Amino acid sequence: MDLQSVVDDIYADLAPRIGEGKVADYIPQLARVNPAQFGIAITTVGGEVFSAGDAAVPFSIQSISKVFTLTLALGKAGETIWNRVGREPSGSAFNSIVQLEQEQGIPRNPFINAGAIVVTDMVLAGHAPREAIGEILRFVRYLADDETVGIDDAVAASEQATGYRNRALANFMRGFGNLQHPVDHVLGVYFHQCALAMTCRQLSRSGLFLANSGRDAMSGHSVVSNRRARRINALMLTCGHYDGSGDFAYHVGLPGKSGVGGGILAIAPGKASIAVWSPGLNKVGNSALGSAALEMLASRTGWSVFE
Known part of the structure; x- marks a missing residue:
């Protein structure tokens, strides 16, 4: 072919x-x-x-970055990540909060925003936010076999300035005990990974x-x-x-x-x-x-x- x-x-x-x-x-x-x-x-x-x-x-x-952070989180935490995030299709918008309340702060899967924020929280374990961003960037550069891959800081800043829904999701999950790091730290990493x-x-x-x-x-x-x-x-x-x-x-x-x-x-x-x-x-x-x-x-x- x-x-x-x-x-x-x-x-x-x-x-x-x-x-x-x-x-x-x-x-x-x-x-x-x-x-x-x-x-x-x-x-x-x-x-x-x-x-x-x-x-x-x-x-x-x-959101394509969610595949790479999921791969990293599985490497760190193995199958235990499924205690904190599900594996089922959501049938809801990617930034929906409704399902999250019904399901006690456990997101339906790692590819909707709430699930990806929990995965980012796992990648953050043991790191300062800057180190976690560096780890994600190094991993993606390794996979791409290309050191020129970078983060668009203007996009990251734009998300940081307007990410109210994601803040709501993160605070909501933190309230249910499903985020282990400060919301601002988790979202700082999340916005930067999405800005790859x-x-x-x-x-x-x-x-x-x-x-x-x-x-x-x-x-x-x-x-x-x-x-x-x-x-x-x-x-x-x-x-x-x-x-x-x-x-x-x-x-x-x-x-x-x-x-x-x-x-x-x-x-x-x-x-x-x-x-x-x-x-x-x-x-x-x-x-x-x-x-x-x-x-x-x-x-x-x-x-x-x-x-």
């Missing part, structure tokens, strides 16, 4: 629709992003990279360990066990797109994680890691063009896990 032709064709087919969707405007810095951008990159387990469009333009990965800026090429490289049974396909180093990689993929498939997760599984059939910056990381187990980016979002907060591109890709490659 000529994957370069596949990505070129997908880009050409979607080019007339570039700019579709609505840019996330509740984070002021994201509202400034030009919506007329679209990139796609595939990194195969054999180490080949295929890309088209704006695949070398850095963007704010936002990466290109599609860097992001697809970073997810490669999940496509390769937990091993870095280039170096051969083990990042996580095969079993843990499988479980992270399962959570991405069932919970990775908020209340659009079922629809994404239905249309695309790949484990994936979206972010309101317009990026989506998708995993074809045993084959490749794929990153797409287009800032315009659909009704449930996932990249409109990115979702369409991944549906085309799954269809043209036969990579859906349900094939």
Whole structure:
């Protein structure tokens, strides 16, 4: 299969629709992003990279970072993390507080905001906030095999200034005893991890360990066990797109994680890691063009896990 032709064709087919969707405007810095951008990159387990469009333009990965912090937290705390966060799809908006009250401060899964804030609290254990941010950044640079990956401080400051809902979620969970560090420390780390800026090429490289049974396909180093990689993929498939997760599984059939910056990381187990980016979002907060591109890709490659 000529994957370069596949990505070129997908880009050409979607080019007339570039700019579709609505840019996330509740984070002021994201509202400034030009919506007329679209990139796609595939990194195969054999180490080949295929890309088209704006695949070398850095963007704010936002909630895609939750995959990397979950991986770190599992490395620190193992299966005990599931005492503090669930593994079920939420069916609610990513920043909902309603479910959290009914379920006694235990978030439904690690990919909604409340769950990711608890995971960040675990990564913070034994660290000052600055050290925890450094650990997350080092880990993502290691996965991307690229020291130029950084944090967009303007986006982090923008989130810090407007993150009232996240503060409410964090204080609420702290009230239930499910946060162990001061709320400001946890959110400081959380806002910085969401402000990681990466290109599609860097992001697809970073997810490669999940496509390769937990091993870095280039170096051969083990990042996580095969079993843990499988479980992270399962959570991405069932919970990775908020209340659009079922629809994404239905249309695309790949484990994936979206972010309101317009990026989506998708995993074809045993084959490749794929990153797409287009800032315009659909009704449930996932990249409109990115979702369409991944549906085309799954269809043209036969990579859906349900094939």
